[in-house]
Amino acid sequence: MTESTLAPPRxxxxxxxxxxxxxxxxxxxxxxxxxxxxxxxxxxxxxxxxGKTTLMLMLAGLLRPHAGTISVxxxxxxxxxxxxxxxxxxxxxxxxxxxxxxxxxTLTLMGRAYRLTSAHARERGIAxxxxxxxxxxxxxxxxxxxxxQKQRLSLARALMNDPQVLLLDEPANGLDPRSRxxxxxxxxxxxxxxxxxxxxxxxxxxxxxxxxxAIFMSKGRTLGDEAASMVxxxxxxxxxxxxxxxxxxxxLASLAVPFEEADAGVVLRIADTAxxxxxxxxxxSAGVEVHRFGPVGSALEQTYMxxxxxxx
Amino acid sequence: xxxxQEQRTRTSVHGNPWLPSLHGTGLVMRIELLRRRPSTKGYxxxxxxxxxxxxxxxxxxxxxxxxxxSIPLELVLVLVLGxxxxxxxxxxxxSINGDSGEGVLAPLQMTRLTAGDLALGKxxxxxxxxxxxxxxxxxxxxxxxGRSGWTLTExxxxxxxxxxxxxxxxxxxxxxxxxxxxxxxxxxxxxxxSGALILGSLLLFAFTAPLVSEEVTVIxxxxxxxxxxxxxxxDPDFDYEALPCVExxxxxQIMHSDRTAWLLLINPAVVIxxxxxxxxxxxFEKDGRAAPGIFALIHSEVSGARLGPExxxxxxxxxxxxxxxxxxxxxxxxxxxMPPAPWLGLGLAAVLLVxxxxxxxxxxxxxxxxxxxxxxxx
Numbered sequence: 001m002t003e004s005t006l007a008p009p010r011x012x013x014x015x016x017x018x019x020x021x022x023x024x025x026x027x028x029x030x031x032x033x034x035x036x037x038x039x040x041x042x043x044x045x046x047x048x049x050x051g052k053t054t055l056m057l058m059l060a061g062l063l064r065p066h067a068g069t070i071s072v073x074x075x076x077x078x079x080x081x082x083x084x085x086x087x088x089x090x091x092x093x094x095x096x097x098x099x100x101x102x103x104x105x106t107l108t109l110m111g112r113a114y115r116l117t118s119a120h121a122r123e124r125g126i127a128x129x130x131x132x133x134x135x136x137x138x139x140x141x142x143x144x145x146x147x148x149q150k151q152r153l154s155l156a157r158a159l160m161n162d163p164q165v166l167l168l169d170e171p172a173n174g175l176d177p178r179s180r181x182x183x184x185x186x187x188x189x190x191x192x193x194x195x196x197x198x199x200x201x202x203x204x205x206x207x208x209x210x211x212x213x214a215i216f217m218s219k220g221r222t223l224g225d226e227a228a229s230m231v232x233x234x235x236x237x238x239x240x241x242x243x244x245x246x247x248x249x250x251x252l253a254s255l256a257v258p259f260e261e262a263d264a265g266v267v268l269r270i271a272d273t274a275x276x277x278x279x280x281x282x283x284x285s286a287g288v289e290v291h292r293f294g295p296v297g298s299a300l301e302q303t304y305m306x307x308x309x310x311x312x
Numbered sequence: 313x314x315x316x317q318e319q320r321t322r323t324s325v326h327g328n329p330w331l332p333s334l335h336g337t338g339l340v341m342r343i344e345l346l347r348r349r350p351s352t353k354g355y356x357x358x359x360x361x362x363x364x365x366x367x368x369x370x371x372x373x374x375x376x377x378x379x380x381x382s383i384p385l386e387l388v389l390v391l392v393l394g395x396x397x398x399x400x401x402x403x404x405x406x407s408i409n410g411d412s413g414e415g416v417l418a419p420l421q422m423t424r425l426t427a428g429d430l431a432l433g434k435x436x437x438x439x440x441x442x443x444x445x446x447x448x449x450x451x452x453x454x455x456x457x458g459r460s461g462w463t464l465t466e467x468x469x470x471x472x473x474x475x476x477x478x479x480x481x482x483x484x485x486x487x488x489x490x491x492x493x494x495x496x497x498x499x500x501x502x503x504x505x506s507g508a509l510i511l512g513s514l515l516l517f518a519f520t521a522p523l524v525s526e527e528v529t530v531i532x533x534x535x536x537x538x539x540x541x542x543x544x545x546x547d548p549d550f551d552y553e554a555l556p557c558v559e560x561x562x563x564x565q566i567m568h569s570d571r572t573a574w575l576l577l578i579n580p581a582v583v584i585x586x587x588x589x590x591x592x593x594x595x596f597e598k599d600g601r602a603a604p605g606i607f608a609l610i611h612s613e614v615s616g617a618r619l620g621p622e623x624x625x626x627x628x629x630x631x632x633x634x635x636x637x638x639x640x641x642x643x644x645x646x647x648x649x650m651p652p653a654p655w656l657g658l659g660l661a662a663v664l665l666v667x668x669x670x671x672x673x674x675x676x677x678x679x680x681x682x683x684x685x686x687x688x689x690x
Contacts, residue, residue, distance in 0.1 A: 023683065062418055064679035078679055081328040082424070090422050096415025100347050109346075112339050113423035157419060 012071070013038040013165055013196035014059060019068030020220075021054055028054040030220035032068070036198055036213070038164075041191045043207045044200040045304055046217030052200045053093055055217070056169050059198070060090045073165050086114075089163030093170045093200075095150045097142035103129060103153055104138040107160055114161040121160075128156040131186070133179075147174040155183075159190075166190060168199040172206055184210045204301040214300055216307060223307065230306060233269070234299035238276060240283070241265030241292035251286040267296060330677055332428030340425060340433020341440070348403070348441060362448050369452040380602035384456035386588075389470060390606075392446050393584060396478030397510070400442035401485030401502035407434045408489040408676070409498055418678075427676035431486070431669055439482045443475060461601040466589045473587045473658070477580045480661040480668075481506050487668035490675035509580055517575040517617075524568040529561045533628040557630040570620030574656055577614065583657035585610035593648050608648065615650035616643075 014036040021029045029051040036042045044052050057063040059070060061077030061084045070077055073087035098106055104125050111121025129135050132152035137145060145153060151174050158166060168187075172180050180203070187210055191197055201207050207214070216227035241264055242248040248266060252259050257279065259266040270276045280293050296302065350358065372384055411417040420430060446453075457467055485502035492498035535555035544550045576582050585607040593604050604612070622643060625635040636642075 058679070060422060062421065062678045062680065064681050079328070080326055081679060083326050085422050086424065088422065090419070092415060092418060094415035096419070098343070098347050098416060100349060101343075105346070109339065109343050110419070110423065113336075113420060113425050115335070115424050161423070 336429025344437030
């Protein structure tokens with residue numbers, strides 16, 4: 001593999017080139033290449049068992065890759081693990097907490113493990129508990145938390161060391177709809193503060209509004225440009241439905257607008273909102289009785305589904 | 313909400329350090345002890361144990377005579393060793409694979425804590441809990457010490473050795489927990505290792521006895537009475553002394569236990585007997601000591617094994633020599649007063665302790681090269 005000999009460029013907060021890792025004879029990640037710009041939110045998307053968590057573990061410096069190069073916050077987690085750990089906040093997919101300890105104790109002790117002073121670790125713990133809406137549980141043992149609350153505590157724990165890079169593995173799992181919206185806002189805020197976030201999730205409709213970029217993975221490989229172009233294309237799609245689809249098709253043909261047949265109505269490709277408004281006006285003035293006109297839906301979900309189609 | 317340089321005692325770190333630090337080890341120990349903090353039921357159980365031990369102490373004090381005896385003290389010390397060998401490894405043997413299964417190990421590995429901090433912190437926390445057993449026995453220990461005839465230095469030395477051996481057993485448990493993926497496996501392996509040291513060494517000593525035994529022949533001199541008839545025996549004038557002297561070869565089984573005595577010396581119970589005071593079976597009263605107790609007996613038997621086979625007794629009927637009548641007495645004194653040999657056992661314990669800690673640190677270092685078979689990172 002010639003790619004793996006190339007050093008990743010320094011301008012990325014996270015970059016990986018040709019990364020591979022196997023467990024025994026199971027090739028968990030066979031060829032992962034990705035780069036994440038600082039201050040952005042990037043999604044890592046793929047079906048169960050495609051190697052997302054393994055890739056995250058390697059980026060976090062918990063697992064040594066068998067091939068390829070990684071750079072996180074300008075350091076190599078394989079050789080300079082301590083520096084990388086200091087710059088990273090990692091939220092694991094497995095929910096674990098110290099049952100007997102209170103939420104605040106948990107965060108304070110984590111802060112101490114990051115060498116914060118006692119007073120500051122406590123202060124930061126209190127602030128983070130407020131941020132994830134767990135203040136009322138500060139002095140209750142973590143065993144009383146529900147799954148979603150543990151998930152939020154885990155996020156607060158990942159933020160204890162004020163990390164520049166956040167790796168969130170399935171952060172929306174088990175969260176109620178309100179908490180999901182809050183998570184989305186929180187992740188955007190973190191990115192706005194200049195942090196880099198890599199987030200893996202199955203809840204694709206949530207990701208659509210949260211992320212700047214997406215990396216698709218399948219069978220241990222990252223899908224590069226083809227997936228990116230599929231996402232870009234999916235973002236253009238508008239679904240149009242009229243009372244009479246025959247008139248709609250004729251009108252589109254006469255306006256010379258290319259369209260795709262769909263189960264109901266047609267699908268158009270529209271570059272921006274201005275073009276959408278113009279197209280709708282043209283259709284209406286051509287006498288088409290349009291009752292539905294809007295984006296097809298989650299671009300990530302469409303790409304994910306299309307990717308799975310190919311797989312079958 | 314960002315952290316300023318003043319708030320963080322941050323020094324730039326590079327590479328992948330593994331050495332333990334005082335701060336890190338202390339923090340891990342604190343976390344472990346907080347997690348294992350007993351519940352109300354736990355405190356009640358400890359309280360009951362404490363009361364039972366005080367009751368036992370009072371009972372023994374009332375029933376026992378006024379003579380000095382070291383046996384109660386020896387019983388407490390054996391109890392402390394036994395309980396430590398059960399509790400310490402039980403706790404440590406689930407400490408790493410258990411945490412990993414619960415998903416609370418990796419978040420700590422992601423912090424500034426090093427593999428050495430985690431290894432030593434977990435080891436010392438499990439050890440501290442297991443020596444809490446020592447604290448509950450304190451009232452009985454004080455009473456038993458009062459009539460044991462031991463000096464305080466001797467007691468403290470034996471206690472220190474017991475704590476060291478429990479630390480070793482705890483470290484072995486921790487190493488198994490770093491190696492095995494499942495808690496069931498690591499707990500069994502930890503107890504098997506302790507069992508091998510305590511019982512296995514004795515069994516091995518017993519079973520290797522035939523391998524180091526041999527038959528030697530000794531030559532006795534006796535009157536040749538083989539051809540004397542019954543008639544002659546009944547004849548009052550028969551002169552036995554007139555029979556010629558002949559040499560007779562007699563087969564004799566000896567065991568070269570000196571070759572396998574090291575198996576006894578590595579036994580933790582033997583190690584504490586070997587560091588306990590030597591009691592002279594003849595002058596103990598004058599020396600201000602109690603009569604030889606269990607430890608003195610163990611020391612004496614182990615010394616017997618170290619000394620090896622006794623010189624076969626040869627007798628010469630014609631010269632009127634029927635062996636050294638004081639031999640048994642002399643041998644007993646030699647066994648009882650033989651200089652103690654705790655160093656082999658202590659040395660092995662030190663090697664096992666250091667070896668276990670090295671294994672644990674190597675297995676806790678991230679990024680992982682290999683994982684415990686059948687486990688995930690977490």
